[in-house]
Amino acid sequence: MVMQSERAQSAKPRRGSKARNSRDSAGYRVFTWLNSTILVILCLIMLYPFVTVLAQSFSSPGAIKAGLVSFWPVDFNIDTYIAVANNGMFWRNYGNTVVYTVVATIIAMILTTSFAYVLSKEHLRGRKVLIGIAIFTMFFNGGIVPNYVLISSLGMKNTMWALVIPGAISVFNLLVMKSFFENLPKDLEEAAQIDGLSWFGIFGRIVLPLSKAVIATMVLFYSVAFWNDWFAAFLYLDKSELFPVTLFLRNLLAGASSAATEGAAASGSTASALSANIQSVTMILTVLPILFVYPFVQRHFVSGIMLGSVKG
Amino acid sequence: MTAHMFKDSRFSRRTFVTGIAAAGLLAMVGCSSKSKEAVDISSQNVGYMEGYTADMQFKASEPLDLSLLWTDWPDTPVKDSWEIFKEIKERTNVNLSLTHIPFSDAKEKRSLLISAGDAPSIIPLVYTGEEEAFVSSGAVLPLSDYSDLMPNFQKYVKEWDLEEMIENLRQSDGKYYMMPGLQEVSVPVFSLVLRKDVFQEVGGGIPNTWDELRAALVKIKAKYPDSYPLADGFEGQSLLNYAARAFGTQAGWGFGNGMMWDEAAGKLKYAATSNEYKEMVTFFHGLVKDGLVDTESLTAADAGGGNATVSEKFAKNQIFAASGSTNTAIEYSTALDKTLGAGKHQVGLVPPPGGPAGDTVEPRNFWHGFMISSKAKDASNFQALLQFLDWFYYNPDARELLRWGVEGKHYTKAADGTITLKDEYSLKARNLNLNAKIDLEIDLGFATFPSESTESRKLKESYSTPEDVEYIDAVLSSRTPLAPAPPAPLEEAELEQASLASTPLKDTVETNTLKFILGQRDLGEWDKFVSELEGQGLASYVDLMNSARERFAAKS
Numbered sequence: 087m088v089m090q091s092e093r094a095q096s097a098k099p100r101r102g103s104k105a106r107n108s109r110d111s112a113g114y115r116v117f118t119w120l121n122s123t124i125l126v127i128l129c130l131i132m133l134y135p136f137v138t139v140l141a142q143s144f145s146s147p148g149a150i151k152a153g154l155v156s157f158w159p160v161d162f163n164i165d166t167y168i169a170v171a172n173n174g175m176f177w178r179n180y181g182n183t184v185v186y187t188v189v190a191t192i193i194a195m196i197l198t199t200s201f202a203y204v205l206s207k208e209h210l211r212g213r214k215v216l217i218g219i220a221i222f223t224m225f226f227n228g229g230i231v232p233n234y235v236l237i238s239s240l241g242m243k244n245t246m247w248a249l250v251i252p253g254a255i256s257v258f259n260l261l262v263m264k265s266f267f268e269n270l271p272k273d274l275e276e277a278a279q280i281d282g283l284s285w286f287g288i289f290g291r292i293v294l295p296l297s298k299a300v301i302a303t304m305v306l307f308y309s310v311a312f313w314n315d316w317f318a319a320f321l322y323l324d325k326s327e328l329f330p331v332t333l334f335l336r337n338l339l340a341g342a343s344s345a346a347t348e349g350a351a352a353s354g355s356t357a358s359a360l361s362a363n364i365q366s367v368t369m370i371l372t373v374l375p376i377l378f379v380y381p382f383v384q385r386h387f388v389s390g391i392m393l394g395s396v397k398g
Numbered sequence: 399m400t401a402h403m404f405k406d407s408r409f410s411r412r413t414f415v416t417g418i419a420a421a422g423l424l425a426m427v428g429c430s431s432k433s434k435e436a437v438d439i440s441s442q443n444v445g446y447m448e449g450y451t452a453d454m455q456f457k458a459s460e461p462l463d464l465s466l467l468w469t470d471w472p473d474t475p476v477k478d479s480w481e482i483f484k485e486i487k488e489r490t491n492v493n494l495s496l497t498h499i500p501f502s503d504a505k506e507k508r509s510l511l512i513s514a515g516d517a518p519s520i521i522p523l524v525y526t527g528e529e530e531a532f533v534s535s536g537a538v539l540p541l542s543d544y545s546d547l548m549p550n551f552q553k554y555v556k557e558w559d560l561e562e563m564i565e566n567l568r569q570s571d572g573k574y575y576m577m578p579g580l581q582e583v584s585v586p587v588f589s590l591v592l593r594k595d596v597f598q599e600v601g602g603g604i605p606n607t608w609d610e611l612r613a614a615l616v617k618i619k620a621k622y623p624d625s626y627p628l629a630d631g632f633e634g635q636s637l638l639n640y641a642a643r644a645f646g647t648q649a650g651w652g653f654g655n656g657m658m659w660d661e662a663a664g665k666l667k668y669a670a671t672s673n674e675y676k677e678m679v680t681f682f683h684g685l686v687k688d689g690l691v692d693t694e695s696l697t698a699a700d701a702g703g704g705n706a707t708v709s710e711k712f713a714k715n716q717i718f719a720a721s722g723s724t725n726t727a728i729e730y731s732t733a734l735d736k737t738l739g740a741g742k743h744q745v746g747l748v749p750p751p752g753g754p755a756g757d758t759v760e761p762r763n764f765w766h767g768f769m770i771s772s773k774a775k776d777a778s779n780f781q782a783l784l785q786f787l788d789w790f791y792y793n794p795d796a797r798e799l800l801r802w803g804v805e806g807k808h809y810t811k812a813a814d815g816t817i818t819l820k821d822e823y824s825l826k827a828r829n830l831n832l833n834a835k836i837d838l839e840i841d842l843g844f845a846t847f848p849s850e851s852t853e854s855r856k857l858k859e860s861y862s863t864p865e866d867v868e869y870i871d872a873v874l875s876s877r878t879p880l881a882p883a884p885p886a887p888l889e890e891a892e893l894e895q896a897s898l899a900s901t902p903l904k905d906t907v908e909t910n911t912l913k914f915i916l917g918q919r920d921l922g923e924w925d926k927f928v929s930e931l932e933g934q935g936l937a938s939y940v941d942l943m944n945s946a947r948e949r950f951a952a953k954s
Contacts, residue, residue, distance in 0.1 A: 152736040153710030175475050234514050320507060324497040326470050337500040338472040 143167070143366035150363060166363045170371065175326065176334060180371075183313060183330040190250040190312040191305060197254050198263060198304065199297075203289055205260070206267035217264075224257045230321070237322055248322035249315070249330075256311070259304050266300045267293065302386030306379070313376055335372050338365055439544075439775070445491070445782035452549040456789035458491035458782050465518030467511070468496040469504045469847060473840075480843030485804060492786050512537045512771065519774035519783060523766050523847055526567060529576040533569050534890040538769040540573035547784045550792035551577060554852070558582045563762065563882055565954070570887040570946070572953060578764030579851025580792065583858065585873040586750060586759050588636045588651075591722040591730060593712075595744040601718075606876075607752045608644060608681060611719070615690040618718050626692035628685060629720040631708035634696040634912060636721035638678075642669075643760050643880060644753025645678035649911065652760060655900050656907065657943050659883050665944050666886060668936060670907040671928050677754065682915045692717055693916055712745075713737040722747065724866050746865055749873045759873065761882040765851045767791065792852055800849035801857060803838055817860040828861055886947035899939040906931060 137157055142150050143166065144159035154160045170176055204210060205217055228236070233252070242248040270293060278288045294301070316332040323329055445458035470476050476498060487493050497518050499507040504523070511517040512532055521538070532538045545551060555564055560580055567574035590611075597604055600621050601614030611628075618627045630637035638650030648658055648669045660667040669675055685691045695708050695717075711717040713733035722730070724747050731745040750759050768791065774783055789796050802809045802817055809819050819825055824834035825845060839845040845861075859867050888896050910927050913919035919927075 148732050148736040152713040152733040153707075154736065230510065231513050234510060234516075238514070238516060320500065320503055321510065324499070326475060326498045326500070329500070333500055334472075337470065337502045339502070 139366045139369055142363055143370050145363055147363050150366075166367045170364065170367045176331065176368065176371075178327055179329050179331040179334040182328060183332065186246055186249050186319075186330055187309050187312045189246065190254070191309045193250055194254045194256070194259075194308045194312075195301070195305060198256070198260050198308075199294070199301070200289070201255060202260050202263035203267050203293060205264045208268075220255070220257050220260060234321055243322050244324055244328060249312075249318045253312070253315070253318065256308070259307055263300060263304060266297065270296060299386045302383055306383045306386075309379070310376060331372055335368050338368055439780050442776075442778050442780040443782070444779040446779075447782065447785055450549065450785050452553040453794065454549075455795065456490050456785050456793070458779075458786065461491050461493065462779050462782055462786070463493045463495060464520060464779075464783055464786065466494045466496055466520040467508065467518045467522060468498050469501050469523050470498045471501045471847070474846055476846075477843070480841075481803075482800070482843035482846075485799065486790075489799075490786060490789065492782075515773065517771040519771050519777070520787065521769040521771060522851075524576050524769050525766050526576065526578055526764050529769055530569070530893070532769070533575050534893070537772055538575050539772050539775055540571075540575055541577050541770065542568070542573040542575075544784050545577075547781060548577075548788035548792070550788050551580075554580050554582075554792055560762075560764075563764065566882050566885045568885060568887060568950075568954075570889045570892075570950070576767050576769045577787075577791065578767035579853075581763065581765050581853055581858075582855040583870060583874060584762040584764075584879070585870050585877075586640055587723050588632075588721055589640055589723075589750045589869075589873075590748050591720050591727045591745060592748055593718040593743060594746050594748075596718050604748055605751055608641065611751050612681075612685060612690070615685070615719070616688065619688075619690055622715060622718075625716045625718065626689060627718040628690055629692035629695040629708045629711065629717045631695055631726075632721055634915070637696075638682075638911070640721075640750035640759065641682070641753070642675070642678055643758050644751060644755055645674050645681070646753075646755030646758075647672055647674040647678060649675065649678065653904065653907070654883075655896070655943070656904060657883070657886065657940070659881075666884075666940065666947055668903075668931075668940055670903075670911070671931060671936070674755065676921075676924055679911060679914045680921060683917060683921060686915055686917060695720070696912065696916065709733045724863070724869065727865070747869045749869070749877050752877070757877045758880050759877045761880045765853070766847075767851055790848070794854065794857075797849070797852055797854070797857055799844075801845055801853075801861065803842060803844045808838060808842070808844070815856055815860075825861075828863075884947060885950060886943050887950055888942075888946050892942060892946065896939065896942055899935050899942070902934055903931060903936060903939065906934060 138155065141157060141159045142155050144162050144164065145155045146161035146163060149155055149160035201220075205213060205220075207213070210216075227233070237243060237248050237252065242251065274292060274296075275288050278292050283291065314332060316330065316336050319328075319330050319333050320336075323333075445460050445462040447456055447459055450456055468476050476496065478496065483494055495518075497511070499511075505528075508517070508521065509531070512521070513535075515537070517537075529538060555561055558580060564574070564578075567576065567578070569575060592604065594604065596618060597614055600618050602617060603610075603614075605611035605614050615627045619625060628637075632651075635650040639648075639652040642649035642652060648654065648656075653669065656668050656670060657666045658669045659665075682691070686693060692708070692711065695711075708717060708720050709729055710733065712720065712730045713736060715738075720726075720730070727745050727747050731743070734743045734745065752758070768787060770783070770787075774780060777783070790800075798805070798817075802819070803823070805811055807820075808823055809817050811817050819830050819838065821831060822834055823836050823838045823842075824831040825838045826832065827839055827845065836842065858870070862870070906927075910919060910930075914921055914924075914927075
């Protein structure tokens with residue numbers, strides 16, 4: 087018995103080591119090598135544009151025009167950073183973006199979570215109609231001019247509210263959240279109900295603390311969307327001191343390049359090409375905050391987006 | 399999904415503009431009858447200046463507040479505190495209140511504001527043709543009804559011989575809806591930028607015709623075998639534009655709606671099916687076949703990126719001639735300073751080469767002007783608004799103010815009229831007094847876009863570099879501008895019909911022109927190409943345009 091069991095025990099690791107051996111086999115090693123090589127190449131391809139922009143932001147305009155900048159800055163300088171940092175309008179617009187993003191994300195989160203929670207209750211009368219209304223807006227909308235007229239007659243033009251209110255509920259985010267709430271165990275809520283909690287109490291003290299992952303994901307979705315949004319601001323704001331930084335950036339980038347393509351018409355002196363490194367510097371400064379937020383939210387992000395996907 | 403729609407960057411610009419124009423049509427349809435009523439604005443005389451005539455300082459009889467659309471350029475962000483607005487207020491008693499639109503999407507925003515009935519009274523930076531979209535809706539005013547209140551406009555149209563060109567602005571109802579910036583002299587802004595030193599040393603001098611250019615390119619190619627000496631950073635559109643004039647046709651940026659005047663037949667014909675067009679295409683195909691053209695530059699589809707690449711190749715001695723303006727020449731020159739070193743090269747703009755049709759260049763051109771939003775018509779200060787605009791756009795003193803600031807304070811003027819910027823002020827855009835602390839344009843608001851629109855020759859030369867002046871003189875002395883094409887304004891229903899027909903035709907022409915030139919399609923298939931166009935309804939389109947032309951000719 088003892089011998090047998092010993093043999094059995096000693097056999098096990100041998101089988102295990104055999105399996106390990108197969109992982110160490112030539113074929114597997116080639117696979118790992120190939121895999122990592124391809125992934126590294128892919129990674130470099132994706133990083134390249136960013137690195138170039140970063141390098142350009144530290145280079146002189148002449149070197150950029152002559153096409154000498156790829157990975158490393160040529161004629162290293164931080165003059166442009168200083169110049170952009172001294173641009174009052176840039177920081178003003180930057181501050182606007184921060185305010186718009188924070189306020190918009192807070193409003194969007196309040197509206198989306200509460201709407202999604204209501205929709206997740208199957209006993210709610212008219213639930214299908216409410217979902218239908220939400221989904222309807224995914225496919226149809228009034229069009230730009232009617233929307234514009236609506237927003238301006240509501241008195242929201244040239245205010246933050248024009249950017250914050252119309253996009254407050256993204257139906258996609260709403261549906262993801264709804265299915266997440268549907269998957270929470272009903273027993274939990276029933277128990278809370280028996281213990282005397284009201285619906286608001288259940289929502290605030292039971293459901294929300296259990297939904298941190300999906301909330302983190304939605305905060306990320308919304309804040310990135312609001313940070314990057316320029317179109318609503320372009321439509322509804324008429325004063326450059328109210329613009330978000332994305333519009334400032336767009337003006338800088340698209341402005342300079344459309345000056346070249348529409349050169350036939352607008353070749354006047356004022357359309358003089360902006361130096362390429364001002365564009366790079368502004369781009370870098372604009373993406374930085376979002377770039378820093380990603381690593382911290384990523385953990386929730388992966389789990390949060392998966393949570394709604396399996397129904398069970 | 400609204401938020402998603404807003405951030406979709408693939409949102410087609412064309413769809414957007416068409417959508418806006420269509421919605422505007424619906425929204426403003428109620429107003430269209432108004433514009434046809436008889437004009438009596440004599441009671442709208444708040445601020446009206448009695449006895450206002452040409453070359454006179456306008457001053458409103460009481461303070462006025464007028465609204466103006468302002469395109470905000472990224473390198474010269476507008477400030478309400480700019481001295482220019484204070485100076486205008488002091489001189490004219492007019493306070494301008496601005497609506498800012500970012501330059502990147504200025505046209506779209508302008509359409510939106512006009513369509514929604516939300517536009518300021520004064521809509522500047524309008525190029526000829528851009529007003530058409532707003533005419534039928536009645537969103538902008540027929541300015542021809544009010545030109546008698548604009549003495550400066552009338553004076554300079556006459557003095558600079560622009561009457562015929564003004565006639566061409568008339569729409570099918572016989573009125574014009576924009577007033578353009580008047581240019582005493584008008585030369586093509588885009589032409590050939592050459593490495594003059596290489597052309598002198600290797601190419602046998604500055605080419606005067608397309609054949610001479612070809613010969614020079616062959617020599618340069620022989621010396622620099624790795625080069626493709628001729629390029630166009632604007633998808634070929636600029637090159638074809640000025641080349642077509644020398645071949646007696648129109649193409650590229652200048653293709654327009656494709657119609658051109660056939661003197662012999664006395665009617666309009668479609669440019670792309672003519673022998674002249676074929677001749678031009680054959681010529682460029684020949685250049686491509688001999689490796690003289692940087693074909694990559696002709697197909698660079700990234701907006702604006704094409705020219706950046708050309709600039710790089712210019713710097714690396716791979717391109718020696720390319721389309722551009724005087725600004726482009728400076729850009730190439732800066733890039734070359736980096737690779738060859740300053741002073742070791744010479745880059746400059748030369749007049750467009752002549753061709754089989756003679757030394758002809760594009761017709762004289764207007765510069766951007768303005769429209770007036772139709773709601774201004776009911777305002778009590780409407781007459782004063784017209785007077786102010788006449789002063790602002792056409793009075794020589796106003797033009798000098800917009801360009802150079804205040805005489806004695808910002809600049810001095812010698813007895814012969816030469817203008818010199820004072821040492822305390824810089825004008826970075828023109829490389830003047832770079833060390834001064836205050837910039838005339840960025841800090842004070844002079845020399846921005848309104849200063850460009852109307853210019854006498856003297857004013858233009860006052861800020862141009864010697865190279866610019868040399869280019870202008872060379873074009874004026876050695877080239878003949880074509881006569882403007884006779885107008886054939888379409889009626890509302892026809893406009894849609896015409897654009898439905900002309901857009902696919904133009905697409906076919908543009909695609910195939912490039913294919914023929916690049917050799918992707920054999921020139922032997924030219925007749926097939928013509929019949930393809932005919933299959934797309936070319937004949938009925940040409941008939942439509944000719945009937946519009948005849949109707950207009952009979953009317954006037």
